[in-house]
Amino acid sequence: MIYGFAAFTVTFVFFHSTNNFSILNKTNESYLCPYFEGGLGNHMFIYASLYGIARDKHMTLLLNSHDEINTIFQLNVTKLRSTKNICSKSFIIQERLPCTYDSEILNFDRKKVVKLKGFLQSWKYFIKYEDEIRKQFVFERLIQDQAQEIIDSHINKYKSENDSHRHFTIVGVHIRRGDYLRPDNKELGYNVAPMSYIEKAFTLFRNKFTHCVFLVFTSPNKNDKKWLKKNVNGPDIIKIGTNKRDVDMCALSQCNHTIITVGTFGWWAAWLSNGTTVYYKNVAVQNSKLRQYFSEDMLDFFPSQWIGL
Known part of the structure; x- marks a missing residue:
């Protein structure tokens, strides 16, 4: 698939020569290289932000065909x-x-x-190209099918035990705690969301919509699973068992809507849901x-239309 734009063209180009530079350099293009680190949510921020920067500066963003993010989305x-x-x-900028x-x-x-190194966790780097990013961050079909099967199996079971004729508002909930509780992360300043926040978020949706169903996801951390079982x-x-992270996202x-606690994984799940x-x-x-x-108001990270509690 090729998306063309008036000022900038982004294409799939697969080169199998060992002399890639000599092929590309003939176009006299300028290149932006990513430095991927962290988990899936980190990679998505890095990609989306670099995509926006490349579009703004009329550069070519380069990826390795085997980069993990390419196995999840068609970029x-x-x-x-x-x-x-x-x-x-490359000239490195940190x-x-x-x-x-x-x-x-x-x-x-x-x-x-x-090569721009960093996590680049601000939607402001790519907001002008939001529609283009959404067209790219579409999960591969197998991932979509597995995710839909998870939702359908739990919702159908829930309907069979309740009024099957009702329209349910499905709220996805992501709870992350485990690694944020490590001593090094606590010293840096990481907080985890308390149960009081989660209860307030549940109440907000119950008051806003009728017949809410909350699908609760958490990390594979065993302590997170225990905490979820005890508290939520x-x-x-409906508590969902842990699956592959791309399937869960x-x-x-x-x-339909989303409640998130901490971390970029939940951030991107919410952004993609767009409720x-x-x-x-x-x-x-x-x-x-x-x-x-x-930033002082934290709104470089959290979009202003989201509700902070």
Whole structure:
């Protein structure tokens, strides 16, 4: 699939020559190289932000065809068997604040091969190209089928035990705790969402919509599973077993609305769902190092239309 735009064209290009640079360099294009680190949510921020930056600066964003994100989504950028010949010689720029939009890091010479390192966790880097990003962040068909099967099996069982003729509003809930409770992360300033926040979020949706059903997902961390089993219960709550992370994100994205706690995984599930999103706003301890990574109002990270509790 090829998407064409008036000022910029993004295409699938697969080169199998070992001399990729000599082929590409004939076009006199300038190149932007990613540096992927972290989990799936991190990779999605890195890709989306670099895509937006490449569009703004009329550069070619390069990916390795084997990059993990390519196995989950069909992305509309230049893909090479290996970017090593080009990106190993790149001019490296390091971001300063991972969760804040920083226009200064964009003031680089577009004629150079540039590798922008950092998590780039601000929707402001790609908001102008939101429609293009949404067209790309469509899960592969097998992932979609597995996710839909999870939703259907639980909702059908729920309907069989309740009024099968009702229209249910499905709210996806993502609860993450485990790694945020590690001593190093707590020292940095990470918070986890308390049960009081989750109860407030449930109440908000119960008051806003009729016949809500909450599909609750959590990480594979055994302590998170125990915490979920003990604390999150109710007649309209369905706890989902842990699946592959891409399948879980896809399932969350197919829900009508979203409640998230902490982390980029939940952030992207909510963004893809594109319904009403409630988020835990105290993700970083005040005056901590982590809090300094965010803008003062945190709205460089959280979209303003989301509801913070």
